[in-house]
Amino acid sequence: MNDEKEIKSARERKLAKKKWKEEKLMKSLSKSLNESNDVETGPALKKIKSEGSSDVGPDSYKRRSTLSIAVPGSILDNAQSPELRTYLAGQIARAACIFQVDEVVVYDDLGEEESSHSDNEPQNEARPCCLQLARILQYLECPQYLRKHLFPLHKDLQFAGILNPLDAPHHFRQKDKTIYREGIVARRPVKPGRGSMVNVGLEKDVQINQVLQPGTRVTVKLNCDEYEDETSTGHSHKLRGEVVPPWQPRAHLDQYWGYHVRIANSMSAALSDCPFQGMYDLIIGTSDKGSKDIPAQLPSSDHILILFGGLQGLEMAVENNGGQLYKSVANDMTNLCDYYLNTCPKQGSRTIRTEEAILISLSVLTPKVVFKSGSFTLGASSES
Amino acid sequence: MNDEKEIKSARERKLAKKKWKEEKLMKSLSKSLNESNDVETGPALKKIKSEGSSDVGPDSYKRRSTLSIAVPGSILDNAQSPELRTYLAGQIARAACIFQVDEVVVYDDLGEEESSHSDNEPQNEARPCCLQLARILQYLECPQYLRKHLFPLHKDLQFAGILNPLDAPHHFRQKDKTIYREGIVARRPVKPGRGSMVNVGLEKDVQINQVLQPGTRVTVKLNCDEYEDETSTGHSHKLRGEVVPPWQPRAHLDQYWGYHVRIANSMSAALSDCPFQGMYDLIIGTSDKGSKDIPAQLPSSDHILILFGGLQGLEMAVENNGGQLYKSVANDMTNLCDYYLNTCPKQGSRTIRTEEAILISLSVLTPKVVFKSGSFTLGASSES
Numbered sequence: 098m099n100d101e102k103e104i105k106s107a108r109e110r111k112l113a114k115k116k117w118k119e120e121k122l123m124k125s126l127s128k129s130l131n132e133s134n135d136v137e138t139g140p141a142l143k144k145i146k147s148e149g150s151s152d153v154g155p156d157s158y159k160r161r162s163t164l165s166i167a168v169p170g171s172i173l174d175n176a177q178s179p180e181l182r183t184y185l186a187g188q189i190a191r192a193a194c195i196f197q198v199d200e201v202v203v204y205d206d207l208g209e210e211e212s213s214h215s216d217n218e219p220q221n222e223a224r225p226c227c228l229q230l231a232r233i234l235q236y237l238e239c240p241q242y243l244r245k246h247l248f249p250l251h252k253d254l255q256f257a258g259i260l261n262p263l264d265a266p267h268h269f270r271q272k273d274k275t276i277y278r279e280g281i282v283a284r285r286p287v288k289p290g291r292g293s294m295v296n297v298g299l300e301k302d303v304q305i306n307q308v309l310q311p312g313t314r315v316t317v318k319l320n321c322d323e324y325e326d327e328t329s330t331g332h333s334h335k336l337r338g339e340v341v342p343p344w345q346p347r348a349h350l351d352q353y354w355g356y357h358v359r360i361a362n363s364m365s366a367a368l369s370d371c372p373f374q375g376m377y378d379l380i381i382g383t384s385d386k387g388s389k390d391i392p393a394q395l396p397s398s399d400h401i402l403i404l405f406g407g408l409q410g411l412e413m414a415v416e417n418n419g420g421q422l423y424k425s426v427a428n429d430m431t432n433l434c435d436y437y438l439n440t441c442p443k444q445g446s447r448t449i450r451t452e453e454a455i456l457i458s459l460s461v462l463t464p465k466v467v468f469k470s471g472s473f474t475l476g477a478s479s480e481s
Numbered sequence: 482m483n484d485e486k487e488i489k490s491a492r493e494r495k496l497a498k499k500k501w502k503e504e505k506l507m508k509s510l511s512k513s514l515n516e517s518n519d520v521e522t523g524p525a526l527k528k529i530k531s532e533g534s535s536d537v538g539p540d541s542y543k544r545r546s547t548l549s550i551a552v553p554g555s556i557l558d559n560a561q562s563p564e565l566r567t568y569l570a571g572q573i574a575r576a577a578c579i580f581q582v583d584e585v586v587v588y589d590d591l592g593e594e595e596s597s598h599s600d601n602e603p604q605n606e607a608r609p610c611c612l613q614l615a616r617i618l619q620y621l622e623c624p625q626y627l628r629k630h631l632f633p634l635h636k637d638l639q640f641a642g643i644l645n646p647l648d649a650p651h652h653f654r655q656k657d658k659t660i661y662r663e664g665i666v667a668r669r670p671v672k673p674g675r676g677s678m679v680n681v682g683l684e685k686d687v688q689i690n691q692v693l694q695p696g697t698r699v700t701v702k703l704n705c706d707e708y709e710d711e712t713s714t715g716h717s718h719k720l721r722g723e724v725v726p727p728w729q730p731r732a733h734l735d736q737y738w739g740y741h742v743r744i745a746n747s748m749s750a751a752l753s754d755c756p757f758q759g760m761y762d763l764i765i766g767t768s769d770k771g772s773k774d775i776p777a778q779l780p781s782s783d784h785i786l787i788l789f790g791g792l793q794g795l796e797m798a799v800e801n802n803g804g805q806l807y808k809s810v811a812n813d814m815t816n817l818c819d820y821y822l823n824t825c826p827k828q829g830s831r832t833i834r835t836e837e838a839i840l841i842s843l844s845v846l847t848p849k850v851v852f853k854s855g856s857f858t859l860g861a862s863s864e865s
Contacts, residue, residue, distance in 0.1 A: 445581035460844035
């Protein structure tokens with residue numbers, strides 16, 4: 098009798114796994130047919146989609162490998178004050194920047210039942226904690242000189258003044274001599290036959306090679322000769338530059354160029370809606386219930402996603418995805434992840450907070466990352 | 482001429498190194514002649530020194546290996562509000578607990594010149610930031626039920642309410658059945674021929690086998706039979722127990738039992754005043770200027786000390802020790818440390834904050850730790 102039951106439950110698990118994989122495939126197919134549908138928190142936060150440039154857009158990401166992390170927005174609701182809520186979001190941003198993360202996915206781990214929406218709120222709007230975490234992550238990733246243009250006053254950013262800066266390599270000061278700069282298309286009339294003017298944080302705006310929507314955030318490659326002449330002799334030329342895809346500085350100079358933020362309304366959306374060419378080909382779950390056997394080297398991959406749980410852990414995030422299917426997947430997380438790892442096997446505290454787990458897990462895992470393509474590898478393995 | 486200069490400077494460095502080592506030896510000698518002279522922030526915070534028990538006291542530490550970290554108190558002065566100052570101290574405490582650190586040394590990295598003491602303050606008092614960091618570390622390490630007895634109201638603890646709990650394994654709730662408990666000797670008269678009563682966080686106090694100064698913090702081993710009977714049948718017996726050294730629970734049960742806090746008025750005091758038998762036999766400095774070559778395994782050691790710098794880095798902390806000697810030592814930190822390591826060689830942010838560096842470095846280093854003696858090893862190496 099017990100044997101029968103076990104066989105039945107094993108069959109159910111197998112079926113659930115199959116259905117899960119099919120669902121992933123379907124999502125990926127429908128995605129390639131439609132346009133990218135990232136949930137963004139506002140038009141101003143959308144990173145460049147310049148039509149003129151030949152290799153700009155999400156497809157361009159196929160040219161390099163990426164590291165993503167997924168973090169539940171609900172961790173903010175566990176903070177003890179609005180200031181600490183903001184500070185916590187800042188800790189996530191800094192951890193992502195320290196480990197050169199390409200994408201931070203803010204996912205909803207609470208599911209529909211626990212939804213805190215009132216009847217007046219729109220149905221498809223993300224949970225407020227997810228929106229706030231995403232907004233603060235984007236705010237910190239944005240170079241200081243662009244913030245006033247891209248981030249209007251908002252209650253989510255009320256305590257932004259206490260945030261520790263990212264000190265990211267693409268956050269330049271005016272005096273820094275650099276080929277690439279992040280900028281915003283200026284809101285002023287464009288002369289016929291000329292390109293738009295872009296504020297890149299220098300004393301003067303830069304004229305680009307195309308006309309773009311004012312207010313768009315762009316990555317600009319400056320015309321080196323004019324720029325050098327301007328800074329060395331003090332002669333005042335008109336600075337020129339061209340709009341390039343945001344991954345170009347990293348590919349050309351091996352310089353970290355910030356992360357992209359995506360909101361996912363469930364764990365399955367976090368996994369399926371990969372903005373890069375193809376899908377995540379290495380998914381790693383982190384949990385104190387995971388295996389203590391950390392592999393000496395991770396399999397060579399293109400797009401890695403590392404999942405972090407919230408207060409209730411990753412299993413609960415999967416269960417809250419809704420439906421019986423996810424309940425059975427949560428029973429064995431290796432259905433979902435290529436690796437399910439405990440990166441701090443001898444923890445002295447009964448709990449590890451998500452902001453701590455990110456630093457710990459990325460310290461342990463990034464030296465073991467091997468990317469298939471791309472001009473850089475993460476971690477120490479390439480050097481030691 | 483240049484060659485001569487180089488030879489002279491090499492000779493000077495060699496002499497400085499020799500002098501530094503002699504100084505360390507002298508300190509260690511004079512220490513073994515005198516009593517342990519830890520700088521503590523108050524008598525209430527002193528951990529047990531019970532005369533009756535045969536193996537209680539700092540000497541007992543020879544029985545096991547230890548992991549210490551040294552953190553500059555000045556990092557608190559970089560926080561943007563009193564609440565965040567407190568929160569930062571809490572982050573250090575949680576990092577120490579997660580990695581089962583035995584001792585946190587709070588050192589003064591600013592030196593005498595930058596002293597912020599006013600004329601009214603006593604000369605030998607530690608810097609306020611060091612005192613506050615030490616106090617909050619001790620407050621968080623102390624089980625909740627003892628705090629009101631051991632920590633009187635103090636401005637340093639004004640925002641203690643926002644601190645995340647350590648959730649350490651020796652912080653028991655009343656219902657937890659456990660052999661060892663932390664306690665405080667009750668302030669009530671002892672009957673002739675009987676031992677003191679100790680509050681260990683249970684409904685009733687425990688009678689111990691000796692008379693101790695009221696208010697002393699002690700580790701108590703409960704008489705199991707009486708305790709079991711009490712909790713299972715509900716019969717009200719008098720609970721009995723014996724005072725044991727604070728390291729015993731860890732040695733016997735392999736259970737983390739919190740950290741010891743020490744204030745050091747300079748980097749040299751941090752290194753020399755090791756409270757354990759002998760000296761630190763493995764000193765590791767961490768810095769982005771350190772070597773990216775992390776050894777696969779650290780040499781087998783008894784007492785490991787990992788040094789973290791503050792805003793200005795470890796070199797400045799050594800220079801601020803005072804005198805020409807330390808200036809020359811700071812020029813080559815391998816004079817001071819057995820290893821000088823960069824544990825995050827591909828950092829995407831220009832800076833790593835000390836509270837982040839502790840989590841990152843301990844994640845990278847503890848799996849490589851091998852202890853000579855003791856009943857436990859840290860990290861994953863023993864299991865994988």
